[in-house]
Amino acid sequence: MSRLFGTDGVRGRANADLTPEFALSIALSAARVLAAEEGRTLAVVGRDPRASGEMLEAAVVAGLTSAGADVLRLGVLPTPAVAQLTAELDAHLGVMISASHNPMPDNGIKVFAAGGHKLPDALEDRIEAGLGAVVDRPIGGAVGRAYDVPDALDRYVEHLLKATPHRLDGLRVVVDCANGAAWAAAPRAYREAGAEVIAINALPDGENINHECGSTHLDPLRETVLAEKADLGIAHDGDADRCLAVSADGDVVDGDQIMAVLALALHEAGELAAGTLVTTVMSNLGLRLAMKEHGVELRTTAVGDRYVLEELRGGGFSLGGEQSGHVVLPEYATTGDGLLTALRLMGRVASASSPLASLAGVMRRLPQVLVNVSVADKAAVSSNAEVSEAVAAVEAELGETGRVLLRPSGTEQLVRVMVEAPSEDVARAAAGRLAEVVSAAR
Numbered sequence: 001m002s003r004l005f006g007t008d009g010v011r012g013r014a015n016a017d018l019t020p021e022f023a024l025s026i027a028l029s030a031a032r033v034l035a036a037e038e039g040r041t042l043a044v045v046g047r048d049p050r051a052s053g054e055m056l057e058a059a060v061v062a063g064l065t066s067a068g069a070d071v072l073r074l075g076v077l078p079t080p081a082v083a084q085l086t087a088e089l090d091a092h093l094g095v096m097i098s099a100s101h102n103p104m105p106d107n108g109i110k111v112f113a114a115g116g117h118k119l120p121d122a123l124e125d126r127i128e129a130g131l132g133a134v135v136d137r138p139i140g141g142a143v144g145r146a147y148d149v150p151d152a153l154d155r156y157v158e159h160l161l162k163a164t165p166h167r168l169d170g171l172r173v174v175v176d177c178a179n180g181a182a183w184a185a186a187p188r189a190y191r192e193a194g195a196e197v198i199a200i201n202a203l204p205d206g207e208n209i210n211h212e213c214g215s216t217h218l219d220p221l222r223e224t225v226l227a228e229k230a231d232l233g234i235a236h237d238g239d240a241d242r243c244l245a246v247s248a249d250g251d252v253v254d255g256d257q258i259m260a261v262l263a264l265a266l267h268e269a270g271e272l273a274a275g276t277l278v279t280t281v282m283s284n285l286g287l288r289l290a291m292k293e294h295g296v297e298l299r300t301t302a303v304g305d306r307y308v309l310e311e312l313r314g315g316g317f318s319l320g321g322e323q324s325g326h327v328v329l330p331e332y333a334t335t336g337d338g339l340l341t342a343l344r345l346m347g348r349v350a351s352a353s354s355p356l357a358s359l360a361g362v363m364r365r366l367p368q369v370l371v372n373v374s375v376a377d378k379a380a381v382s383s384n385a386e387v388s389e390a391v392a393a394v395e396a397e398l399g400e401t402g403r404v405l406l407r408p409s410g411t412e413q414l415v416r417v418m419v420e421a422p423s424e425d426v427a428r429a430a431a432g433r434l435a436e437v438v439s440a441a442r
Contacts, residue, residue, distance in 0.1 A: 009110035014052035027063025029130035051206035065144030078240035080337035083116035178214025182240035241327035243338035277322030
């Protein structure tokens with residue numbers, strides 16, 4: 001049986017897969033597993049603005065309070081704000097109700113431990129094991145209470161500004177809020193940091209979150225940056241734990257390029273711990289080559305920001321992230337924070353007095369082709385001798401000018417064939433050859 005928790009919480013179609021009853025059960029079990037050793041348990045709960053969030057928030061609060069936990073309701077805030085306020089308010093756990101970049105009908109539940117840290121697998125397994133357990137529940141005054149936190153947004157913005165080392169005065173920026181959780185926080189934080197801000201997709205109605213906007217649909221941002229003659233554009237996803245950017249000439253600046261800019265800024269300031277940047281295996285080879293040229297070591301992890309976080313914490317490193325725009329600065333955040341990433345990126349543009357395109361140009365993205373191949377047994381295919389020989393042959397052809405990555409899907413019977421090469425034609429031809437070998441081996 002597959003685990004309930006994926007790489008980033010529990011997700012499903014709201015009111016179908018993820019019902020109020022199920023949300024209540026998850027919250028009840030989480031409160032038991034993460035309960036205070038002494039005294040009453042304190043939890044914080046936030047959500048993105050999708051329509052089902054109100055329903056699931058009520059269920060989660062009911063589950064927590066029925067376990068005897070007091071609840072602080074944060075309202076609509078980005079996921080990283082919930083993590084940060086879990087720590088700031090000394091809560092024993094935090095819950096974010098969001099499906100991130102997924103379409104509006106979906107929703108999800110992310111649970112944070114004390115300090116705002118993501119849960120290790122062992123704690124998630126204990127929460128799953130406790131679902132539906134019959135236990136004594138508190139009664140009378142032992143039942144938890146729920147309170148609103150009216151200054152939650154103020155606290156989060158103040159935290160962001162403290163983590164921003166350089167003012168943004170003189171910058172004209174467009175921010176696409178994806179009609180999501182950052183709709184109020186992002187424009188406000190960027191304005192208070194000194195930027196002139198043009199906000200788009202910042203009127204959530206419960207149904208328009210991520211709809212043809214935000215970090216998964218960059219055309220509206222590119223068009224507005226060009227029309228407004230802005231210095232750059234910032235795109236967030238529905239829960240604002242990621243950030244992508246657009247330069248003044250409309251070119252996309254992805255997570256790898258953002259990490260390159262931030263890594264070199266920290267390296268120059270002597271603040272890049274152990275001179276190391278942490279990324280996943282999906283980061284473009286161009287990032288590795290650029291970091292090598294500038295004396296920065298690159299460490300790679302499996303796909304998923306939780307694995308980046310584990311490496312950052314285990315090694316005491318100061319910067320890591322994913323190509324998708326999840327970037328983590330552990331000194332200031334326990335999880336990916338799109339707003340913090342944007343502020344640090346814009347701060348680098350302002351302090352260097354250099355256009356984003358020039359800063360991002362330190363890294364040349366190699367053409368990357370990804371082919372998904374349906375198979376009967378992804379594990380068997382991945383270890384197949386003929387597949388291994390074909391991969392070795394392509395790697396020999398490419399040498400240091402490219403790379404090959406074969407990765408079984410974590411959720412489907414698929415093998416993902418990824419090839420990077422000096423040109424897209426070379427990458428596409430190599431990926432096609434490998435895909436044929438993988439398909440024949442299934």
